[in-house]
Amino acid sequence: MSVIIDFFIGFFILVGSLFCLIATIGVIRLPDVYTRNHAASKAATLGVMSILLGTFLYFYALEGHFNSRLILGIVFLFMTSPISGHLINRAAYNSGVKLWDKSVRDDLKEYNKKVLEKSSVD
Amino acid sequence: MAFQILLNVVLAFLWMFIKVSYDPISFIKGYIFGLLVIFVFRRYSHSRFYLFRLWSFIKLIFIFIKELILSNIAIVKIVLKPKLDMRPAIFAMDTVLTKDWQITLLSSLITLTPGTLVIDVSEDNKTLFIHAMNIGEIEDEINSIKNSFEKAILEVSS
Numbered sequence: 001m002s003v004i005i006d007f008f009i010g011f012f013i014l015v016g017s018l019f020c021l022i023a024t025i026g027v028i029r030l031p032d033v034y035t036r037n038h039a040a041s042k043a044a045t046l047g048v049m050s051i052l053l054g055t056f057l058y059f060y061a062l063e064g065h066f067n068s069r070l071i072l073g074i075v076f077l078f079m080t081s082p083i084s085g086h087l088i089n090r091a092a093y094n095s096g097v098k099l100w101d102k103s104v105r106d107d108l109k110e111y112n113k114k115v116l117e118k119s120s121v122d
Numbered sequence: 123m124a125f126q127i128l129l130n131v132v133l134a135f136l137w138m139f140i141k142v143s144y145d146p147i148s149f150i151k152g153y154i155f156g157l158l159v160i161f162v163f164r165r166y167s168h169s170r171f172y173l174f175r176l177w178s179f180i181k182l183i184f185i186f187i188k189e190l191i192l193s194n195i196a197i198v199k200i201v202l203k204p205k206l207d208m209r210p211a212i213f214a215m216d217t218v219l220t221k222d223w224q225i226t227l228l229s230s231l232i233t234l235t236p237g238t239l240v241i242d243v244s245e246d247n248k249t250l251f252i253h254a255m256n257i258g259e260i261e262d263e264i265n266s267i268k269n270s271f272e273k274a275i276l277e278v279s280s
Contacts, residue, residue, distance in 0.1 A: 019194065026201040035210055038239060038255045039201060045234065046194045082233035089241050089253060100210055111214065111244060111251070 005061040012054030019047030032100040033092045041085030049074050123172045130156045175278060182274040189235045189270060196237055200256055208256035212241060215250045215264050217272065222247075224275055231271050238267070 026039025056070040130153060137152025138144055157173070164171040200208050219225050225247060229240040232252060242251045257263060 019198075022198050022201055026197070029201060029206070031206065032210075034239070034241075034253050035208070035255055038197065038237065038253075041239075042234065043194060043197050043201075046190060078234065082230040086229065086233050086240055089239055093241050099212070109212075111249070115245065 002061070005057065009054050009058045009061070012050045012057065016047045016050035016052075016054060019043050019050065023047060033097050034089055034099065037085055037089055037092075041081055041088075045077060045081045048077060052077075123169055123175060126160055126167060126169070126172045130160060132156075133159060178274065178277040182271075182278055185270050185274055186231055186234070193235045193237045197255065210253065210255055211257045211260075212251055212253050213257065213260050213263065215252055215267065216248060217250055219272065219275060220247070221279070224279060225250075228271055228275055232267060238263075 020043075023039050023043035026043060027036050030036045030039055052070050052073050056067060059065045059067050059070075133156030134149050134152035137155055138148050141148050141152075160167070161171060161173075217225065217228065219228055225243065229243065229250060232238050232250070233240050237255045239253045240250055241253050243249070244251070254263060
């Protein structure tokens with residue numbers, strides 16, 4: 001029984017740190033703010049989540065200690081990380097950071113142009 | 123929904139008073155019997171039986187976890203590929219959701235699943251502008267969001 005638990009704890013923590021590592025590589029390798037933000041705000045989310053899960057399992061199974069703060073940590077991570085990612089990207093777009101030159105399309109540009117024209121007519 | 127839960131609690135207390143026992147176990151028993159009563163009389167209520175809504179919420183969470191893991195693997199593949207040949211794009215998606223909290227939930231879920239990130243919402247709350255890391259066909263991309271998240275959110279709120 002404890003061997004299975006050990007396996008799961010090791011699995012979660014290893015996978016978590018692997019995802020964090022890949023997120024870091026992604027931040028360095030990817031070409032522009034938007035794609036970097038994908039790697040930073042999301043691969044890291046799953047990574048931190050699995051590390052917290054592994055820690056929770058460790059304390060619960062081996063020490064018999066139910067730590068609800070680790071679960072709360074996961075919940076708050078899910079609440080805050082999409083908002084921060086969204087805000088960084090929105091701020092970057094509105095202050096005019098260019099997309100990568102191989103990007104295929106940009107619907108928001110046309111929309112913004114339309115809104116601008118409308119407000120100048122009014 | 124709030125009325126049904128209140129009614130359920132009242133029924134649980136009723137059960138406790140009838141049994142003249144005030145421990146948590148009899149409250150839980152009363153709650154379960156009350157649930158049964160509300161389930162039987164669900165046709166006379168204006169809103170849906172609230173356990174159905176809870177069930178669709180749990181389904182939404184499972185859909186989300188599945189998407190989270192699948193798309194994380196996709197991101198890992200892109201990052202570790204020796205050649206950077208993804209096709210990032212910003213595309214517009216029309217949504218049928220109308221309430222503020224529904225749109226907030228939808229855009230949070232879209233942002234949390236890797237590969238897609240909401241940049242902006244149009245003034246009239248009808249269009250989401252999504253930055254996608256590696257876009258295939260725009261139609262497929264939109265349909266996959268519509269069929270998974272939007273449908274599940276509609277089910278929760280109906």
